[in-house]
Amino acid sequence: MNEESHLDEATLDRLRSDELEEAERERAAAHLEGCPRCAAALAELEAFSGTVGRGYAAARTLAAGREPDWAAQRAAIVERTSGRRERSRLGGLLRWAPQAAVVLAALIALGVLVEEGVRGPGDAERIRREAPAPAPAGGDREEELDRRRAAQEPPARERPAEAPAPLESRETREPAVEDPAVPEAEAEVEQEGAEPEGGAAVEPEPRAMAKAVPQRGERRDRAGETPLDRYRALASRAISERDTLAARGALALWRDSLAAADLPAEQRREGQALADTLDALLDGPSGGPPE
Amino acid sequence: MNEGGTRTEEGALVERMLAGEPHLYGTLVERYQRRLWWSVFRMVRDADEADDVVQEAFVRAWDHLDDFDTSRRFYTWIYRIARNRALNVLRRRKVRRFLSLSDEESAPPIAGPGDTAAAVEDRELAAALRECRERLPEAQRETFDLRHDDGMRYAEIATATGVPEGTVMSRLYRARERMRECLEAKGIRWRE
Numbered sequence: 001m002n003e004e005s006h007l008d009e010a011t012l013d014r015l016r017s018d019e020l021e022e023a024e025r026e027r028a029a030a031h032l033e034g035c036p037r038c039a040a041a042l043a044e045l046e047a048f049s050g051t052v053g054r055g056y057a058a059a060r061t062l063a064a065g066r067e068p069d070w071a072a073q074r075a076a077i078v079e080r081t082s083g084r085r086e087r088s089r090l091g092g093l094l095r096w097a098p099q100a101a102v103v104l105a106a107l108i109a110l111g112v113l114v115e116e117g118v119r120g121p122g123d124a125e126r127i128r129r130e131a132p133a134p135a136p137a138g139g140d141r142e143e144e145l146d147r148r149r150a151a152q153e154p155p156a157r158e159r160p161a162e163a164p165a166p167l168e169s170r171e172t173r174e175p176a177v178e179d180p181a182v183p184e185a186e187a188e189v190e191q192e193g194a195e196p197e198g199g200a201a202v203e204p205e206p207r208a209m210a211k212a213v214p215q216r217g218e219r220r221d222r223a224g225e226t227p228l229d230r231y232r233a234l235a236s237r238a239i240s241e242r243d244t245l246a247a248r249g250a251l252a253l254w255r256d257s258l259a260a261a262d263l264p265a266e267q268r269r270e271g272q273a274l275a276d277t278l279d280a281l282l283d284g285p286s287g288g289p290p291e
Numbered sequence: 292m293n294e295g296g297t298r299t300e301e302g303a304l305v306e307r308m309l310a311g312e313p314h315l316y317g318t319l320v321e322r323y324q325r326r327l328w329w330s331v332f333r334m335v336r337d338a339d340e341a342d343d344v345v346q347e348a349f350v351r352a353w354d355h356l357d358d359f360d361t362s363r364r365f366y367t368w369i370y371r372i373a374r375n376r377a378l379n380v381l382r383r384r385k386v387r388r389f390l391s392l393s394d395e396e397s398a399p400p401i402a403g404p405g406d407t408a409a410a411v412e413d414r415e416l417a418a419a420l421r422e423c424r425e426r427l428p429e430a431q432r433e434t435f436d437l438r439h440d441d442g443m444r445y446a447e448i449a450t451a452t453g454v455p456e457g458t459v460m461s462r463l464y465r466a467r468e469r470m471r472e473c474l475e476a477k478g479i480r481w482r483e
Contacts, residue, residue, distance in 0.1 A: 009467070010445070010460040019444050044482060048471065049439060051481035055420035056440040058413035060329065066338040068328065068345075074320050077346055081316060081353040 007031055007038045012045055227257035235278070244282055251275050251282075302361025309356060320349055323366050326441065327373055333436055334377040335384075344380060348373035367447045374433075374451065416479060423473035431466035438463055 007015075007028055014020050015028050032039050234250035258271040298306075301319070308315045324345060331348075332341040352359070352369045359368055424432050433452060437443040449456045474481075 009464055013438075013463070014445060017442075017444060019446075047481040048467070051416070051474075051479065052420065052439045052470070054413070055416040055479075058417035059421060062414065062417055063332070063338075066332075067325075068338065068342045070321075070324060073324055073328075073342060073346065074317065077320050077324075077349045078317050080346065080350045082313070 005031070006035065007041070009041070009045065012038070012042045016042070016046065016049075226261070228254065228261060231257055239278075239282075247282055248279070251278055298361045299364060301365040302359075302363075305356060305359050305361055305365065316353060319365055323369060324349070326366065327369060330370060330436070330441060331373050331377050333440070334374070334433075335380050337380075340380050341377075344373055344376045347376055351376075363450065364447060367443070367451050370441075370451045371453070419474055419477040419479050423470050423477070426473060427466055427469055431462045431469070434459055434462040435466040435470065 011020070011024070011028055015025065018025075020028060032042065231250050231254035235247055235254055238244075238246035238250050255272060255275050258268055258275070261268070263271075304315055304319065327348065328341050328345045331344045332338065335341055335344065348369055351372055359365070424435065427435060430452075434448060437448045437451060438445075443451065445456050445459050448459045452459070454462075
């Protein structure tokens with residue numbers, strides 16, 4: 001056997017720990033049978049590793065008094081992580097803020113379309129005109145009033161004030177989530193305004209609230225607001241306030257209202273798909289591996 | 292072994308956590324907290340700082356659990372998170388030392404009263420190992436520790452330290468050569 005064919009230390013080491021592919025392992029084993037030098041090298045490596053292992057174990061024993069209280073450490077970690085998953089997902093939502101804004105806009109638009117389905121095309125046209133458009137300059141406003149008079153329509157109803165705050169502007173409130181594996185000093189920048197926000201979030205009670213979903217034929221309350229309006233507004237507000245739990249609750253109720261409303265099937269499907277998209281956004285984007 | 296193949300048992304556990312069983316995280320914490328603490332302690336040589344780093348690493352891993360590749364080992368992943376934090380601790384310490392605000396590391400005593408011969412031998416071995424390790428370049432020391440103390444596989448070490456497997460092999464080879472020479476010079480014997 002010539003010099004070049006001897007097994008190198010990495011091969012011997014990986015043979016010890018069963019890390020070689022089958023073919024490589026078989027070749028190495030066959031070589032060892034006929035090569036005392038490599039067999040001795042393997043034995044030396046075993047002995048060296050054993051001695052070093054004893055040294056590490058002894059160091060552990062000597063430093064045992066410096067170990068933390070494992071149960072207390074575990075409790076601290078569990079305490080610090082409990083409740084953070086929702087917040088973390090919210091962080092994910094904010095990463096998707098621009099897309100979320102688009103979807104929210106679509107949701108609001110759908111709300112208008114849904115109302116169109118409920119109330120008929122004429123009403124929908126009126127709702128579009130009544131939407132809080134940018135203040136028209138002088139003559140435009142007069143033209144608008146003229147059109148309304150001509151159509152003998154009632155005065156514009158104020159649109160609900162709870163249109164969602166633009167999420168892009170809120171994105172700056174949450175530091176970007178960095179790759180946890182990047183070994184840079186920047187990793188020190190803590191992303192966590194970690195503590196839960198002081199009691200602002202009120203978790204909805206979906207079951208109790210679901211009872212409030214009107215059945216067909218009683219879709220509007222006295223203020224003329226449908227459950228779809230109400231829960232859409234709730235969802236928008238919760239998302240703008242970064243309250244994931246409330247957003248989920250409101251979306252669930254919005255789904256219920258959508259199912260209960262007397263709508264064409266296609267509009268209902270579109271609404272449910274939109275709610276699915278928002279739910280997925282609340283879950284945050286699915287990331288790739290950290291390395 | 293699985294470092295980049297099919298989903299591991301831990302991967303399945305993580306998927307259950309993400310699907311609504313967050314209490315399972317305690318299982319992973321319990322499984323790895325000691326090992327991780329010792330790995331970090333080896334680096335930072337300060338029990339309290341190691342505790343802080345371990346807690347931060349587990350919290351951070353939790354926050355990023357969505358990013359965990361379920362075909363990989365959880366320990367390799369969280370080690371890498373903890374390692375980054377430990378390196379930051381060491382950087383800050385270097386700054387403190389530079390500013391003369393701190394802090395000489397203290398070595399454990401070599402022997403105590405009433406030690407048995409075996410205990411003395413263990414202390415000597417531990418002290419020799421510590422001194423020899425400290426003479427290694429940082430990258431070699433970490434690689435040596437991960438192999439001989441943590442028992443990581445070559446592929447896992449490559450993932451944990453962010454280098455190719457070939458680099459792991461060469462670092463280990465050089466580290467072992469230096470350690471053999473150093474330990475023998477200190478009277479540690481392992482050959483027949």
